[in-house]
Amino acid sequence: MKPIAFVLVGSLAANAALLGLFAVQPDLAPPAIRDWFLSDADRTTQQAALRAQRDRAEADARVAEARRADLWSAIRTDDVRTLVARLKAAGFSSALVHAIVNARLEATFASRMQALVGTVGDTPFWKPEPFSSMSNSRFYEAQSQIYRDRAKALRELLGDDYYALGGGDATAAQRRQFGELPKAKIDLIQRINDDYNEIAAQVRAATNGILLPEDRAQLALLEREKRADLAAILSPAELEDYEMRSSTITARLRSALTLFDATEAEFRAIFRAQQPFAEILYPPSVGGVTRFSQEDSRKRADAEKQIADQLKAALGEQRAADYARASNYEYQNLHRLAQRENIPLAAINQAYDLRLTATAESMRIHDAKLEPAARTAALQALAASSRAELVRQLGPAVAESYAKNLSWLNGIERGYALRVSPDGRTTTFMSAPTAPKK
């Protein structure tokens, strides 16, 4: 045999051997040609194996998807502080962390609320409304305490993010309430407020709708003690600034200050004039109702006069008069009605000032000692001309809405003469003089 033939036979034999190996062990063959080496039995076995493999892969994918899908199980925890950390780690925004944690706290406090509701839940409809602060101050205060405790827990959990809610600017909200105070001082203020609010709530709950002088004294004492505690942690300037932001005085004056367009200096002057009389002007109330004795009313009148005098000195005559007008509820109402119709301020002021000329004229008619029929006719004519003047200044729609609850105009129309106090707060009705007895 020639050498070439010998090598060729050897090579062919090697090829046959390698193909034989693939036939014996098809796994070694490339997947594309593996089928060539499979017997029918092998092919069945192989297909079953492939199916099993595919099933396993699908099952694994489902498990992975389920793991991915059950994202909440990775976050959930009964410990709310851990929940905050996990939500932040999971990429939730501050506002969403706030919302979620608040919801979880609501669930946590639900049992307390449920227990409280259970005390009145079965109240039938023919008994007094059980949830009203007027008829059930105990319930109202207990409910308020639960909300306060929840807010406190939320504040402690969230820190600065407590103010992050509703897509608003958290810093701006915090600044409006606390100015530029550092975080540590804000925390202390909130702790002091929490403590005193809780005690005050207990006092209010015990009143059962009747605020006795001793309750008022107790609430006033609590206010003074709270102020002393605040003074211990804040500098005098910080305390004044915080009080200006948080005080009932500011809340009650806001509408007037807005209409008056007060500068900061004017606001501070008005606040300082009011503050010493806060207990007299804004006494504590139960269920939103404040009762004034005759003595209280006298003290209020004195206080208001002193404040008005101080404001004349601090703001000047004209601005003090502007402020007095802006403080009048009737003027605020007129302004609101007129503002929607873009009525100029001068016309609003003239329409408001009509009360002074009209009531003065009504007193002139009253003093003229006319016969009853003539007196009534004169007053009704005055009312008609006043109404026409309102329409001229304000237009028919605004004039009608404004005049609807205008006591001085209604009074003149019904035959009363009226006198309005210089500050515009009180109106005295003068009925027709009684005919002398014969």
Next chain:
Amino acid sequence: MKTPALILLAASVLANAALAWLAFDGSSRVTAERNASAQTAAAQKSTPPEAPRIDPSTWARLQSDDLPTVVARLRAAKFPPDVIRAVMTGLVTEQFAARRRALDPDAAQRVFWKDARPDPSLQIALARLASEQEKTLREILGPDALSQDPLALARLRSRFGPLAPDKLDAVRHIEADFNLKRSELYYTKGSYNSADLAPLEREQRAALAAILSPAELEEFDLRSSRTGQSMRTELAAFDPTEAEFRAIFQFRQAFDERYNSSNTVGIPSQEQMRERSEAQKELKAQINSLLGAARAAEYERATDFNFRQTSQLVARYELPPETATNLWQTQKEFERRRGELYTAGAATAPEQRQQQLNAMQQEATARVTSLLGNASRVDAYKQYGGSWLQNLVPRPAPRN
């Protein structure tokens, strides 16, 4: 012969090389697969259950600009309903924040001593936006949008009675719509009275009548109508039975519809006052006839505002309940005597009458003090039901 043999040999050797490489590659692959499989099996056997690891992309995987998609993902990810509601409320609020800012771009700059929302048009626009936001949340979440706060649910039950959940939901939607209308009215007018509200109340009742059965509507009226609500307060000291409350309600509702709603604008005319007074007498007669003499007397006393206040004060001082009745009788006695003084002594000089009234006031104060226990309680009584004590003596007129 030589050339074909050489070609065949070359092809066979190449085939040798290719087959040998495939066999080697196959062997390596099989080994690698077996090793990987063995490692996976070993790993599955040896790894303990994982502690929850927070994936920082969790929120990114849930997030979408399409809010219903977010809800679907949160539900699939097994977030509980209260958390889904919180998340969606937060997202909807954020989504509406841009529109709020557009309506009121100066909000963040507004100084703290002025109103946060000084313009009524802005208040109305913001109220409408808030209502739209609430509706959006309802559309996205369906029934899950409703808070499960026990107090909110108890208030609802108290207002609407035992309604089926779907009806309760529908009623809440109607309420929300009309609350918005009331807000708009308030912001437009600065205040409102019963005459302003009357058309809205009629409209709201018609909307409720369309979804409630007559019996359900009656239950709602008893609990939440203006008449029902004021009766619950006024009859507190009367302690009515259910039957008494229902019967009185029928008379009161008719009276209130005529005289305590749309006709009460400003100061009523003499004619209106006379008509109302006549109707009031008729109402009283109807209730007297319904209750019988003894119970009617209790009703008259218990529904007097001053008596209710006095009852509360007496309870606050933990005095016997009959003290309130004794104080009421004292009030009636002195008011009668005062009237007699004016009738009998019409010709009495003003100074002399003033003296008589002062003496009467002192006597009354002494009686009240003895009933209440001490003088400081009399001061509280003057504020809670006892104003008559001060009114026994007329205040001097300012000028007449």
